[in-house]
Amino acid sequence: MTGSAVIKHDAVIFDFDGVLAESTDIKDQAFAALYEKHGAEALAGVMAYHRANRGVSRFDKIRYCHRTFLNHDLSDKELAEIGRWFSARVEDAVAACRAVPGSMEFLKKHGDNLSLFIASGAPEDEVRRIVERRGMAPYLVAVFGSPESKAEIVRGILAEHGFAPGKVLFVGDAMADYNAARTTGVDFVGRAPPGRQSPFPNKTPVIPDLTGLSAWL
Structure with a gap:
């Protein structure tokens, strides 16, 4: 997929650690x-x-x-x-901790025109408290975490909201995120910060932070 001024996706699902916050x-x-x-x-x-x-x-x-x-x-x-x-x-x-560059800007810009979710591996109650404390909650439809797996969370979002998989973008920094996207059929963009090698297969789109994420919508 290449960057485009036309927004293809209706929803974006973010991992939390290493995608929205520099917390890894x-x-x-x-x-x-x-x-x-x-x-x-x-x-x-x-x-x-x-x-x-x-x-x-x-x-x-x-x-x-x-x-x-x-x-x-x-x-x-x-x-x-x-x-x-x-x-x-x-x-x-x-x-x-520090926000991933571009993360809050993206949430504020697209919170009204896209459905934004978090799918974290952290315990759900914990990540929800953190999201509230960081001021992210108003821009998000829902925040999910363990014990459900990432794939289970994505399937639940697709089923509850009626999104076609090709209309959903998952942004993650780990193979658990990539595998959840592949399993459920949603699009994927990886985040690998400067100086850290991408864990993803060759030809996986990867961005250094979220300042350029809008180009992948």
Whole structure:
């Protein structure tokens, strides 16, 4: 797809971390803090897995990492306790971090003429609080997060609002976002910030920030 003055899409679905807010490093630091006491080898494995699975629910990643790298199957109670620790560590920082360049400008410009959504891998109640604190909520139709997967969220948006997949654009920074778009048939544009290699297959459209996103509508 090439840039055009004619708007093809009726809706845009955004991932949150790394797409609307420069918050990926905050989540990286939280994962490192959670596992650093278990030694360098376990930490290296955890961080490699975490970075390869950005956009996936932290609960799924933590359960997998404990089982794989610590040989411990977390109980639901233990996982919930870790989840509360993680949220407490990251929420204020994510609410206050820098916006991805062009993100607020895009929301303000297109909030009235496009249906805008968030599909995050973070817990839904947490990301909704953050969106409110960042002043984004008035421009959005709805904000979704885990435990639903990205693909489940997109399918739900298509079904509830009656959008044709080709009329919806997903903007994400991780393969979880790309795969959700491919699975559901919606269009996709990736975000890879300057200095960070694109994780997406060749020929995937990629932008460095959201200042030029309007060209992909």
